[in-house]
Amino acid sequence: MDQFDRLEVKENAERWAREARELIVAQMKETFSITTKAHQHDLVTDVDKNVEKFFLDKISHTYSDHRLMGEEGSFEEIKNLDGVVWILDPIDGTINFVQQKSNFAISIGIFQDGVPIIGLVYDVMRDEMFLSLKGEGATLNGIKIEPIPKVSLNESLLSFNAGWMLKDRKLEWLLEESRGIRSYGVASLEMAYVACGRLEAYISFNLAPWDMAGGYALLQEVGGIVTNYNGDPLTFLEKDTMIAANPWVYKEITEVLNRK
Ligand code: IPD
Ligand code: CA
Ligand code: CA
Ligand code: CA
Missing domain, CATH: 3.30.540.10 (Fructose-1,6-Bisphosphatase, subunit A, domain 1)
Structure with a gap:
C-alpha cells in the first residue's frame, strides 16, 4: 500500500x-x-x-x-x-x-x-x-472530541425523518423509549452530531456514499457504530440504509427493532 x-x-x-x-x-x-x-x-x-x-x-x-x-x-x-x-x-x-x-x-x-x-x-x-x-x-x-460515553436509550436524542416510520412502524417504539426525535435534513452533520454527543443515533433508509463517508470516518475515531439497517457493514459503492450510533444506544435500538 x-x-x-x-x-x-x-x-x-x-x-x-x-x-x-x-x-x-x-x-x-x-x-x-x-x-x-x-x-x-x-x-x-x-x-x-x-x-x-x-x-x-x-x-x-x-x-x-x-x-x-x-x-x-x-x-x-x-x-x-x-x-x-x-x-x-x-x-x-x-x-x-x-x-x-x-x-x-x-x-x-x-x-x-x-x-x-x-x-x-x-x-x-x-x-x-x-x-x-x-x-x-x-x-x-x-x-x-472525547470518546463517546455510555448513555441509555431513555436519555438519548435520536434523529430520523418522520417518513421513515412508514417504512418500519417499530421506529414509533424509539419515539416512545428515547428522550426525543429530531430531524435536520443533513445526513453528514447528523452523523457528526452523533460523534460529538449532540445526538445518540441517526437512522436513514436512503443514503449515498457521499452522504455517509465523512461522518463515518469521524465516528470511527470516537467509538461510534455505523452499519446498515440490517446490521451489515457499508460498502461506500452503493446506496444503503444506516444506523449510526453511540455503541450502547445502538445495542438498545437493535433490541427494540428486533422485538416482535
Ligand atoms: C440529502 C441529505 C438528507 C438525506 C438525503 C440526502 P443532499 O443529501 O443528506 O438529509 O435524508 O437522503 O440525499 O441531496 O442534500 O446532498
Ligand atoms: Ca447528501
Ligand atoms: Ca449534495
Ligand atoms: Ca442531492
Whole structure:
C-alpha cells in the first residue's frame, strides 16, 4: 500500500473546505439556478456543481493519483475504492441550502483502499469544522472530541425523518423509549452530531456514499457504530440504509427493532 502524507492531505482538505465556504457565501448573495433531479425532494443548484468543480480542480492539480467520487457527476467513473479516493458531498442538505440558507454542510471522507483515513464535515454557516484523522481522533473547531460515553436509550436524542416510520412502524417504539426525535435534513452533520454527543443515533433508509463517508470516518475515531439497517457493514459503492450510533444506544435500538 502506497503511503501518502495524511497530515498534509487533511490540512489541504480543511483549507479547501474553508475556501469553498467563501465561494458558497459569495454565490448565495447572487441568483443561482435550482434544478429538480429525480423528484421534488431532490434538488441541485449551480453552487453544488461549482463546489464539486472547485474540489475536482484542487485534487487533480495537487494529487494526480487521487480519485474523486462526488455527488454531482464525478462519481460515475468510480467502481471501486482502490488507492486514495475522496468521497465528496459538495453541499449536503441542498434543500436546507435553498430554503433556509443554513443547516447544510460540505462532507468529505478520504479513503485509502477502502479504509477511512480522513473525515471532514463542515457546517458552512455555523463555521463548525468536524475533522478526523485515523488513529489520531476527531476534533470540533480544533478541540478534541472525547470518546463517546455510555448513555441509555431513555436519555438519548435520536434523529430520523418522520417518513421513515412508514417504512418500519417499530421506529414509533424509539419515539416512545428515547428522550426525543429530531430531524435536520443533513445526513453528514447528523452523523457528526452523533460523534460529538449532540445526538445518540441517526437512522436513514436512503443514503449515498457521499452522504455517509465523512461522518463515518469521524465516528470511527470516537467509538461510534455505523452499519446498515440490517446490521451489515457499508460498502461506500452503493446506496444503503444506516444506523449510526453511540455503541450502547445502538445495542438498545437493535433490541427494540428486533422485538416482535
Ligand atoms: C440529502 C441529505 C438528507 C438525506 C438525503 C440526502 P443532499 O443529501 O443528506 O438529509 O435524508 O437522503 O440525499 O441531496 O442534500 O446532498
Ligand atoms: Ca442531492
Ligand atoms: Ca447528501
Ligand atoms: Ca449534495
